[in-house]
Amino acid sequence: MKHLLAPALAIARKDLYAEWKTKQTITTMLIFSGLVILTFSFAFDPSNQAVSALVPGMIWVITIFAGILGLNRSFTTEKQHDHLHGMMVAPVDPSGIYIGKFLANLVFVLVVQVVSIPLLFLLFDFQVPAYSSIFYFLLIIFLGTFGFIAVGTLLAALASHAKSSEMLLPILLFPLVTPVIIAAVQATRLVLTEQEGAAAALSWMQLMGAYDVIFFAAGFLLFEYVLEV
């Protein structure tokens, strides 16, 4: 445990601290998500009442696209001064590196969501039907993002070996995250647009939970093979 969690937390703290000092990735992700919302406003008329049915889908489009930006940088920055080799020769479990990177990426995307989702609601004048559903909504956001980042971190490490990793990552990642995206969009739609949606969304949440567990375990076990040189 000591060889797993301590290095994981150290790596996560390092990533977050570096980001706190430069604010490079987060700023790019935030501006990008703002631009996506702007594009949505052109594509779908925000004054039209029927458009509110599209908001759950928009939340996840923003998450995926902004998330890809962050994931792309997650390992390519480590390559610059051979940091990755340094981490690998350190006497820690490779799975610890995975957890550390996973935590940092999760925090990045959650921060982007904290800003962009209220902005989306505000600009599209979206009314939440019942305030009690907010809790379920937050839970769904967390579960969906967890699954997306669990697969994303593993594949970002995989793609970082390629010269054109920015182009490769979305192609690897999108087909693999389809189940969690379907579940997340459906659950969000049920919770946000229907009065008694929370009960109906439960089976979707279970699906997301199962996906999260399976792919977090897969990343945990297979990360070692992705890192080796």
Add this chain to the structure above:
Amino acid sequence: MTQDREEMKGLLPTKLHKVLIITAVPMTLAALYLVFVWSPVERIMGPVQKIFYFHVASAWNAFFAFFIVFVFSLLFLFTKKRKYDLIAGVSGEIGVVFTAIVLTTGPIWARSAWNTWWTWEPRLTTTLILFFMYIAYIMIRNLDMEWQKRARLASVFGIIGFVNVPIVYMSIRWWESNLHPVVMSEGAEGAGGGLDPSMLFTLIFSVFTLTLIYFILLQKGLYVEKLKLQVKKLKAKEQEKMIS
């Protein structure tokens, strides 16, 4: 010189390969005869239903090929033998070809049976996602790096890709049933509820034939890969000679 000859021997097509080819040719002809002449024409759909024999057989083979990718990816990660990696790679390529056949024959049939080229039905959508996933797998295999590293990355993707397939299928089925309560219940096999015995026989026979063709393609692919390696080796040797 004898060593060279020994090496060449390993590169020649094996006996198994010859046997497979010799059985495959009559089997294919027989399957074509069964499909187009022997089996009766379907009463409602007419001759277009005959595409179903190839469609189902290709679909089965595509899934089988991806299963082989999964198995040999696992084997490679445990043993690090190059042969396993080659088998997984060749099988992935063949699987993509079969998936492409499924995705082209399906809409042709659906156009006349369902009066639409495409529906977002679970099986169709899963097959499409599968197609994209294994194209990504081939892209990883074509990365420019040493083979050990590339093989490892491809194996990891081959494993998580296959694990993903049932989850994709389940999630799409739920999604579909949430949207429309009445699903086109049987998908491609809707044609096959209460299948005529002669049709069933034709179907099983064509599945067997295409599976045989899969194995021939696998052998051929392996043979080509081995030749490629040999050419690379010879080139390196030649280069060394020229430098010295």
